[in-house]
Amino acid sequence: MADDPIKEKCHVDDGKFVRPCHWLDKATDARGNSGRERGLRVFDYSRHGVPSRTFFAIKSAEFPKALAIDFCPFCGTNISAPFTDEESAQPKDPTHDR
Ligand SMILES: [Zn+2]
Numbered sequence: 001m002a003d004d005p006i007k008e009k010c011h012v013d014d015g016k017f018v019r020p021c022h023w024l025d026k027a028t029d030a031r032g033n034s035g036r037e038r039g040l041r042v043f044d045y046s047r048h049g050v051p052s053r054t055f056f057a058i059k060s061a062e063f064p065k066a067l068a069i070d071f072c073p074f075c076g077t078n079i080s081a082p083f084t085d086e087e088s089a090q091p092k093d094p095t096h097d098r
Contacts, residue, residue: 010077017054018082023074024056033066041066055082 006022013019020028020042028042038059043066045053056079057066070080 009075010072010079012079012081015081016052018056018079019054020056021072021075021077024072027074028056036064040069043068053082055079 007019007025008021010021010024011019024040027040029039031037031039031041033041033043036059038061040056040058043053043055043057044051055068056072057068059066068080068083070078072079
């Protein structure tokens with residue numbers, strides 16, 4: 001029946017794209033990275049016109065550039081993969097052989 005059932009849990013596609021649960025989705029009011037309003041935002045990044053990453057972050061007076069959230073505050077799912085698995089991150093593991 002319903003094409004769009006309420007999503008009870010977030011999940012992360014390909015380790016890069018957070019697909020929010022119903023409540024997380026609603027909590028952003030569809031606000032993206034632009035603008036100065038504080039609150040919960042969805043960050044959609046693209047590289048060369050191709051979506052590269054989607055994650056959620058909170059902007060506040062203390063964090064005007066936003067603070068990414070590791071866990072969904074509603075369903076508790078770990079949604080940190082898109083920003084903990086940086087493609088551009090350099091290996092920092094001291095045991096890593098160079
Ligand atoms: Zn969620």
